[in-house]
Amino acid sequence: MRAPPSAVTLKGMDLSRLAQRFVEIVGADGVVTDPAELRTYECDGLTAHAATPGVVVLPTTAAQVAEIVRTCVAHGVPYVARGSGTGLSGGALPRTDGVLIVTSKMRRILEVDIDNRRAVVEPGVVNLAVTRAAAADGYYYAPDPSSQQVCSIGGNVAENAGGAHCLKYGFTVNHVLGLQVVTPDGEIVTLDSHAPGYDLLGAFVGSEGTLGIATQVTVRLLRAPEAVQTMLAGFESVDAAGACVSAIIAAGVVPAAVEMMDALAIEAAEAAVACDYPPGAGAVLIVEVDGPSAEVADELAEVRRLAQQTGAFAVRVAADAAERAAIWKGRKSAFAAVGRISPAYLVQDGVVPRTALPQVLGDIAALSRESGIRVANVFHAGDGNLHPLVLYDHAVDGEAERAERVSAEIMARCLAHGGSITGEHGVGVDKSAYMAQMFTDADLDTMQLLRCAFDPRGLCNPGKVFPTPRLCGEAPGPRTGVHPLVASGQAELF
Amino acid sequence: MSDTGHHPSREQLQELVDACVHxxxxxxxxxxxxxxxQEMDSPRGRxxxxxxxxxxxPLTDASVTHLDRCLGCMACVTSCPxxxxxxxxxxxxxxxxxTTYPRTRRERALRGLIFGLFPHPRRLRALRAPLRLAQWTRLDRLAGRTLRRIAPGLGAMATLAPRPGRRERLPARVDARGTRRAVVGMLTGCVQREFFPQVNAATARVLAAEGCDVVIPPDQGCCGALSLHSGRRDEAVRFAERTAAVFTRAGVDAVVVNAAGCGSAMKEYADLGVDAPPVRDLSEWLTELGPVATRHPVPATVAYHDACHLSHAQGIRSAPRQLLSAIPELEVREIADPEICCGSAGVYNLLQPQAARDLGDRKAAHVAATGASMLVSANPGCAMQIAAALGRAGHPLPVAHVAEVLDRSVTG
Known part of the structure; x- marks a missing residue:
């Protein structure tokens, strides 16, 4: 058992005094200081990293968020924003010496404007709640991370969340029209996607909570497609399923989603939700096509033909919405379902060019064989975004470390094939060490400049995204004094 | 049989906790x-x-507060991948x-009162006359207001109490109508028996109409649900052993239960190390058996409420809807957010009155939005809770048990 967090003294400022100030701002029921309660916030959806926050504040308005940030800035205390706590890269990992600002009480849907096809929501609103609010009018919010029933829009903005349907519809950044943001200075500003000049909104979405805290999000609503068809195909092997994906894309069909699961992932999903996938399949593909009815009928026929041509031994098309939901249930619950077949797991988020999929999957299988660490594969096959789930038992000596090594090696293979260390989960703390493998020092310094322009004090979600110890000989922790790049005359702050 | 039943070991608990991947x-x-x-008031946080x-x-005041606030609705069990x-x-x-956490004297007193009263039908019966008098003279409202100030739990008890229905003495056995298809035991429950006796009468009539001999042992007591769901395990085991013995002696094919909380607890008897005949919820039993009695039209629009101990704990959602939808001229409407508890949750509305009240108000708003002219549920606690909330909202609706609606259709 770890030592309980005590009242940390920060630069002469007792956190309990800071907490007292927060009580004045949000009221007593929005401030958490009890050690047991604080520990429940020690991690998000990725349990491999944990840190008990110094104090937790749950504001209900943007003005309160701004006041909390200003208080932190005045006392030089780092702060981290958190939504529903479902992130998979430790992007909302708290600071033991800092403040965790939780947006889960900011969950009002402020406006559903069907005429202008947009909705204005608070950051704590759950992703799926936006679609529910617009569904009666025949509209929906397109980005659909697998955790859409619980993850918050604010968290989606921070991580530029993706989802199964990003292949056709794009990521969160393509669906955010405007933001109200509390800057790291504690100022409330508005960012608009249509404003002339630099695309600050584009910079903010996916900045992993390092450029400020979104307090209001204007999202695009899309007209629900006239027709949707979902096909489930069982293949002997991952290779055969991969060949089918390539054939579909080569034929010029752009499905709304193309998802693949291998045998181990299928086993987990079956155990969790009895999704009734074709028995004996080495891999299944879920292909969804949507759009105008006539087009969808043509595309479905084409996809079905290609599946059979590439060796699908079972093909099933959902007859109605309930059957479609049943097919998706297996896929969307897959991460958590792995809990049924393994006590713990690491999830990777590497991206490779679609053409390299078979080779990388072969590499992963070999790595798994050599290390004795099982790897289940669930992924967005259409855009080459892999989610290998590296399974281990933390009770077995050394297994966690071996799993970590397999996980790192998978990431290295993705990079070797010209891919990326993350497709949609973000860098957070989990992958920050690998940033240097993907980017040059100059790349990373340039990113730091952008960050410093927003957050010169380095108090806003410090320790995330960038490798630690930091570049430029910086010590980790909240930055004090002048940025090294500024000191060396290479850059200036504005 | 041991007097404490089967307690999970710390290792088993650790395994159960480790299954959560957060x-x-x-x-x-x-x-x-x-x-x-907030996290600590979520299943993941708990x-x-x-x-x-x-x-x-150690268990601290803070951690016990959050554990106490759990309704035990089991919606999280349904949603957990x-x-x-x-x-x-x-x-x-x-x-x-x-067993280990020292509660305040006031809390101990309230818990003592609740568990000294509800699992004991005879003591509940003693309350019927004064309660009717108080309700008739409107004294209950004054008492409710005063009590809410000094003891919120007791205040809730006073305002939630239903108008006790006319007592119908049930015979020890009701014979099947027509060909006998099964012999079932019927649990009469504590709250159900004393405050909703008409539900038990309707249940017996429907079962008989569907060809069941209904055995109603007069010496049955509390099934142990309230105690089990509140951590009073030894007390629960004593109630369970007694109930199991009564129905085993009766020699029935199954025990049919019309209160979701009781049915759910009785299905856990094996975990307590207690053997009993098979247990079926009324709607589950009737769907398995299939209908033989003619259904007469019941022209009404009803909203069906999923009791948590039926939907989440027993996984029964479609059976009651099927039974209701099969009634000619009856329209069943769905309530928004059906998986969210109404706040009744056994004795939760007495122990956590404010949270229960807030949840009841939300549920009542969703029920009112359906535009239905009647609310149908399968648990006496839910019925009292939602009826009270609908009353507060100025939208009073008649509340009926699935058995009563079926009874009306079958009887014609």
């Missing part, structure tokens, strides 16, 4: 997370508190809280 899929279905939006306790941290047995975890943790 994905958070339980958060949106948890009524208290829905109310307050499991974390249990983990801290298993790691050696990892298959975490939160139901077993909370039951075991509550038993630990009750």
């Amino acid at each position: 994905c958070g899929f339980c958060l949106p279905t948890c009524p208290t997370y829905d109310l307050w939006g 499991i974390h508190l249990m983990k801290q306790w298993l790691e050696g941290a 990892s298959g975490v047995r939160y139901d077993q975890l909370i039951t075991a943790t509550r038993a630990e809280v009750e």
Whole structure:
């Protein structure tokens, strides 16, 4: 058992005094200081990293968020924003010496404007709640991370969340029209996607909570497609399923989603939700096509033909919405379902060019064989975004470390094939060490400049995204004094 | 048989806790997370508190507060992709809280009163006359207001109490109409028997109409549900053993239960180390058996409310809807957010009156929005809770049990 967090003294400022100030701002029921309660916030959806926050504040308005940030800035205390706590890269990992600002009480849907096809929501609103609010009018919010029933829009903005349907519809950044943001200075500003000049909104979405805290999000609503068809195909092997994906894309069909699961992932999903996938399949593909009815009928026929041509031994098309939901249930619950077949797991988020999929999957299988660490594969096959789930038992000596090594090696293979260390989960703390493998020092310094322009004090979600110890000989922790790049005359702050 | 039944060991609890991968899929279905939006009032947070306790941290006032606030609705068990047995975890943790955590004198007194009253039908019966008098003279409202100020739990008790129905003495056996298809035992329950006797009468009539001999042992007592779900395990085992013995002696094919909370607890008897005949919820039993009695039209629009101990704990959602939809001229409407608890949750509305009231108000608003002219449920606690909330909202609706609606259709 770890030592309980005590009242940390920060630069002469007792956190309990800071907490007292927060009580004045949000009221007593929005401030958490009890050690047991604080520990429940020690991690998000990725349990491999944990840190008990110094104090937790749950504001209900943007003005309160701004006041909390200003208080932190005045006392030089780092702060981290958190939504529903479902992130998979430790992007909302708290600071033991800092403040965790939780947006889960900011969950009002402020406006559903069907005429202008947009909705204005608070950051704590759950992703799926936006679609529910617009569904009666025949509209929906397109980005659909697998955790859409619980993850918050604010968290989606921070991580530029993706989802199964990003292949056709794009990521969160393509669906955010405007933001109200509390800057790291504690100022409330508005960012608009249509404003002339630099695309600050584009910079903010996916900045992993390092450029400020979104307090209001204007999202695009899309007209629900006239027709949707979902096909489930069982293949002997991952290779055969991969060949089918390539054939579909080569034929010029752009499905709304193309998802693949291998045998181990299928086993987990079956155990969790009895999704009734074709028995004996080495891999299944879920292909969804949507759009105008006539087009969808043509595309479905084409996809079905290609599946059979590439060796699908079972093909099933959902007859109605309930059957479609049943097919998706297996896929969307897959991460958590792995809990049924393994006590713990690491999830990777590497991206490779679609053409390299078979080779990388072969590499992963070999790595798994050599290390004795099982790897289940669930992924967005259409855009080459892999989610290998590296399974281990933390009770077995050394297994966690071996799993970590397999996980790192998978990431290295993705990079070797010209891919990326993350497709949609973000860098957070989990992958920050690998940033240097993907980017040059100059790349990373340039990113730091952008960050410093927003957050010169380095108090806003410090320790995330960038490798630690930091570049430029910086010590980790909240930055004090002048940025090294500024000191060396290479850059200036504005 | 041991007098404490089967207690999960610390190792077993640790295993149950470790099954949680912290994905958070339980958060949106948890009524208290829905109310307050904070981690420690979610299943994921409560499991974390249990983990801290298993790691050696003592139970503190703060952690017990959050464990107490759990309704035990089991919506999280339904929504968990990892298959975490939160139901077993909370039951075991509550038993630990009750045996090791010192409660205040006031809390002890309220709990003592509740558990000295509700599991005992005869004591409940003694309350019927004064309650009717108080309700008739409107004294109950004054008492409710005063009590809410000085003892919120007791205040809730006073305002939630239903107008007791006319007592119908049930015979010890009701013979099947037509060909006999099965012999079933009927649990009469505590609250059901004293405050909703008409539901038991309707249940017996429907069962008989569907060809069941109905055995109603007069010496049956409380099934132990309230005690089990509140961490009073030894008391629960005593009630369970007695109930199991009564129905085993009766020699029935199955025990049919019309109160969701009781049915759910009786299905857990094996976990307590108690053998009993098979247990079926009324709607489950009737769907399995298939209808033989003619259904007469019941022209009405009803909203069907899923009792948590039926939908989440027993996984029964379609059976009652099927039974209702099969009645000619009856329209069944769905209530928004059906998986969220109404706040009744056994004795939760007495122990956590404010949270229960807030959840009741939300449920009542969703029920009112259906435009239905009647609310149908399968649990007496839910019926009292939602009826009270609908009354507060100025939208009073008649509330009926599935058995009563079926009875009306079958009787014609």
